[in-house]
Structure formats: structure tokens, C-alpha cells
Amino acid sequence: MSQRVPVHVEVNGRGYDREVEPRRTLADFLREDLGLKGTHVACEHGFCGNCNVLLDGAAIRSCLMFAVQAGGRSVETVESLAGSDGELDELQLAFTEHHALQCGFCTPAMLLTAKQFLRENPGVTDARRIREAINGVICRCTGYQQIVAAIAAVAQAQQTAHSIRIETAPPVRVAQDTR
Amino acid sequence: MLAGGQSLVQLLKFRRCRPSALVDINGIPGLDAIERRDGELHVGALVRQQALLDDPQVAESWPLLREAAGFVGYPETRRRGTLAGSLAFAAPWAELTAAAVALDAQLDICSAAGQRSLAAREFFRGPGETALGDGELIVAVRFPAPAPGTGAAFHEVSVRHRDYAQVAAAAQVSPDGHGELVLLCVAPTPHRVDVSEALTRDDAIADLLGRLDPLDDVEASASYRQRVAPVLARRALRDAAERAHRRAPA
Structure with missing residues (x-):
């Protein structure tokens, strides 16, 4: 099974064309073929969640999917979060402020999984829902409390930003029927 | 045969199966439909487990399917x-196998030789063993609609939250008092229990279950499963009955 097949994948907004063995997992493709080592592999059979990446915006296990299956689709890895100047994004800053990592091994997967949750549920600070969202990613250091706090802090900031937008929005003009 | 790959890719990695070729069916059009057809819920081979949680029709009319899906992975x-894929893999702890048996699902199975349908109640043969022959593929799973207002509940115990079930109980009760109960890991296949008596006599469950033939493995001992099964069965039937009353029109 060493025959290679061409695959085109968009990763972090950039298109990549590579030839891969069909049995190459998406995780190995990202790490070994693209050199994006932010995606971590631990158990490599779907339990720990450390290899989570976003496929078309939704978190999946990159160790249980073949790279060829990602052909024509869009992948986001942890490398997409910080700006090109290295400036951390809001979730990364919150993880820093709330001490949401110790060894840091699960952090890329936690960040991406939380990213999707906050995109789909902006402003949701409910710890139960946050825990449900990240329950597929195992962290062996933190006990999760600080991770939940960091995600809730970003959700809180989303609420505030949303209310400021409402307050500063120009008054809505309603077309008047003058007849 | 590769669809979701969440069980198969594990097996490949453990070298527990070494196929000479793998066919990815994800590109086949028409297999991803989840819709109501002739009063049944039709679920195509490529419908993801998450769709059972997100689909409003499932929530409305097949509540047991939704309850069970919430415990999957x-x-x-x-x-x-x-x-x-979950049904074909037939893991003894697979929550959706219990829902399929309780709901009397029909499996549409296709091969080069033709098509056949088989009831979920006849499909499971043992842990990881089914009636599926070589070259056969489940193309759709069909669920008859339960009576309107049917309540459902799913209970499970596991060592860690969302880990493999040690024991699980799926129950649904219709407003007219007809009940279904299916237990996992207390027999080699999903274990359907006749509960017509249990719904009127609350203390009957343990007698009714009697001597089971539970799995004895690293997740739990057979004696533990024997003791826990009646507790979960009672809880599931009680919750399903309560929800049936609540859902029934006044």
C-alpha cells in the first residue's frame, strides 16, 4: 500500500497539494507532511482527543481520519489562532490568564474545541455546557476547572462586546409609508 | 468498508483486522438522508450519530433514539x-444497538447479489457478531414511529463519564402503558425484556430479569452487572413512564 495519491487540503486558509499514502492519517499528514506540529497525538485511537482539529469548522479526531478523506475540505489547527505577528488570540490569552494549562499537551485540542463551541454558542458562560463541549478532550493536569473558567471568561467578553455593539448601533430607520 | 471510521480505524491501528482493501463509501450520493418516509424514520448509512441529537423530528417522535445517542462517544x-456503523460493529456496550432493538428497527442490507431487510431484533448474534455476511452493507436503518406521546429514557453506568457502559438500560413507554425495555452488557446481545407486568408492579423488575448472563470483563464483573441491571431498568422505565404522561395531551 505504498502507492501515493494526490490530495488537496486547505489548512489554516492556505491550500496544500501533496501526494500521500492512502493510509496516512490526517494527524500524521498535518505533523509530518506539513510540519504543523501543534496538533498533538497521544493515544492515537480516538479516546484522548488531543489530536482534535476543526474540519469545516467542527472538531473531529484527526487520528481517526485519513488525509485523503480531507481532500477538498478545510482544516483549522492551533497554528491558525495566533496572528502572523505572534499575537495570541482571545482564547489563548484567557488560557494564560486563568492558568488553564500546566504541561500544555492538551492545550491545542482544548483551544480548538473551545473555539468551535464559542463560535456556535457565543456568550454562553454556563459551566455545564462548556464541560459537555470539551468532555472529549482529556487533560491530566488541570482538573479542568481553570480551562472552564478561561472559556467562560471569553464567553463573558463576547456578551459585553455584543451589548456594546447594540448600544452604539445607529438607530434603525424604518421606511415610512407617507401616502 | 469505511464510513465514519470511529471503530474501524481503531481496529486497523491495533492490527485486529488487516483488510487488503478499504472502500470509502463517503462519496456515494443518497446515503446521508435522515427523513420521515411513510411514517418511518429513514436513516441512511452515512448519517452521523450527532444528527440523531440535532434532528428535530427525532427529538419529537423518536425520543429514545435521541436519549441513546447522547451517550455515544x-x-x-x-x-x-x-x-x-455502530450497529454493524455491534459492540456490546453500543447504546444505539439497544435503541434499535427497542424501537424494532429494520435494517436494509445491500450486496452485489441484491437487497434484503432484517429486523434489528434478529441482527445481533454476539459481541461484535451480526447477521451481516461478507460483501453486505447496511444502506439504511428504518424506525417505525412510536405512538404519539411515547416517553423514553436511557440510563447507563460507566467507570468514567462517557466511557464504555458497564450496564445500560433503554426504555420507552407509550401513553396507553405499552413498554419496551432493552438492557446492554447483561447478555451477549442487546437483551429485550417483556415488561408488560413490570409497569403495573414496581417491585417486579428484579424477579422479571431473573438470572442474567452478563459479560464479565475489565469494565465490570458479571455479579456487579447482575446487581446493577435491575436498578437501571427500574429507573429507565420510571422516567420513560413519567415522560409519557407529561407528553400525553391533557
Whole structure:
């Protein structure tokens, strides 16, 4: 099974064309073929969640999917979060402020999984829902409390930003029927 | 045969199966439909487990399917893993096998030789063993609609939250008092129990279950499963009955 097949994948907004063995997992493709080592592999059979990446915006296990299956689709890895100047994004800053990592091994997967949750549920600070969202990613250091706090802090900031937008929005003009 | 890959890719990695070729069916059009057809819920082979949680028709009319799906894996694995794949893999702890048996699902099975249908109640043969022959593929799973107002509940115990079930109980009760109860891991296949008596006599469950033939493995001992099964069965039937009353029109 060493025959290679061409695959085109968009990763972090950039298109990549590579030839891969069909049995190459998406995780190995990202790490070994693209050199994006932010995606971590631990158990490599779907339990720990450390290899989570976003496929078309939704978190999946990159160790249980073949790279060829990602052909024509869009992948986001942890490398997409910080700006090109290295400036951390809001979730990364919150993880820093709330001490949401110790060894840091699960952090890329936690960040991406939380990213999707906050995109789909902006402003949701409910710890139960946050825990449900990240329950597929195992962290062996933190006990999760600080991770939940960091995600809730970003959700809180989303609420505030949303209310400021409402307050500063120009008054809505309603077309008047003058007849 | 590769659909969601959430079980198969594990097996490949453990070298527990070494196929000479793998066919990815994800590109086949028409297998990803989840819809009501002739009063039944039709679930195509590529419908992900997560769709059972997101679909409003499932929530409205097939509540047991939704309750069971909530216990399957993690959000990340549910987005790839399929209902049909979970049934074909037939893990003894697979929550959706219990729902399929309780709901009397029909499996549409296709091969080069033709098509056949088989009831979920005749499909499971043992842990990891089914009636599926070589070259056969489940193309759809069909669920008859329960009576309007049917209540459902799913209970499970596991060592860790969302880990493999040690014992699980799926129950549904219709407003006219007809009940279904299916237990997992207390027999080699999903274990359907006649509960007509249990619904009127609350203390009857343990007698009714009697001497089971539970799995004895690293997740739990057979004697533990024997003791826990009646507790979960009672809880599931009680909750399903309560929800049936609540859902029934006044």
C-alpha cells in the first residue's frame, strides 16, 4: 500500500497539494507532511482527543481520519489562532490568564474545541455546557476547572462586546409609508 | 468498508483486522438522508450519530433514539461515526444497538447479489457478531414511529463519564402503558425484556430479569452487572413512564 495519491487540503486558509499514502492519517499528514506540529497525538485511537482539529469548522479526531478523506475540505489547527505577528488570540490569552494549562499537551485540542463551541454558542458562560463541549478532550493536569473558567471568561467578553455593539448601533430607520 | 471510521480505524491501528482493501463509501450520493418516509424514520448509512441529537423530528417522535445517542462517544466522534456503523460493529456496550432493538428497527442490507431487510431484533448474534455476511452493507436503518406521546429514557453506568457502559438500560413507554425495555452488557446481545407486568408492579423488575448472563470483563464483573441491571431498568422505565404522561395531551 505504498502507492501515493494526490490530495488537496486547505489548512489554516492556505491550500496544500501533496501526494500521500492512502493510509496516512490526517494527524500524521498535518505533523509530518506539513510540519504543523501543534496538533498533538497521544493515544492515537480516538479516546484522548488531543489530536482534535476543526474540519469545516467542527472538531473531529484527526487520528481517526485519513488525509485523503480531507481532500477538498478545510482544516483549522492551533497554528491558525495566533496572528502572523505572534499575537495570541482571545482564547489563548484567557488560557494564560486563568492558568488553564500546566504541561500544555492538551492545550491545542482544548483551544480548538473551545473555539468551535464559542463560535456556535457565543456568550454562553454556563459551566455545564462548556464541560459537555470539551468532555472529549482529556487533560491530566488541570482538573479542568481553570480551562472552564478561561472559556467562560471569553464567553463573558463576547456578551459585553455584543451589548456594546447594540448600544452604539445607529438607530434603525424604518421606511415610512407617507401616502 | 469505511464510513465514519470511529471503530474501524481503531481496529486497523491495533492490527485486529488487516483488510487488503478499504472502500470509502463517503462519496456515494443518497446515503446521508435522515427523513420521515411513510411514517418511518429513514436513516441512511452515512448519517452521523450527532444528527440523531440535532434532528428535530427525532427529538419529537423518536425520543429514545435521541436519549441513546447522547451517550455515544464524544461530540468529536459523533460527528464522524454513523448509526449504521455502530450497529454493524455491534459492540456490546453500543447504546444505539439497544435503541434499535427497542424501537424494532429494520435494517436494509445491500450486496452485489441484491437487497434484503432484517429486523434489528434478529441482527445481533454476539459481541461484535451480526447477521451481516461478507460483501453486505447496511444502506439504511428504518424506525417505525412510536405512538404519539411515547416517553423514553436511557440510563447507563460507566467507570468514567462517557466511557464504555458497564450496564445500560433503554426504555420507552407509550401513553396507553405499552413498554419496551432493552438492557446492554447483561447478555451477549442487546437483551429485550417483556415488561408488560413490570409497569403495573414496581417491585417486579428484579424477579422479571431473573438470572442474567452478563459479560464479565475489565469494565465490570458479571455479579456487579447482575446487581446493577435491575436498578437501571427500574429507573429507565420510571422516567420513560413519567415522560409519557407529561407528553400525553391533557
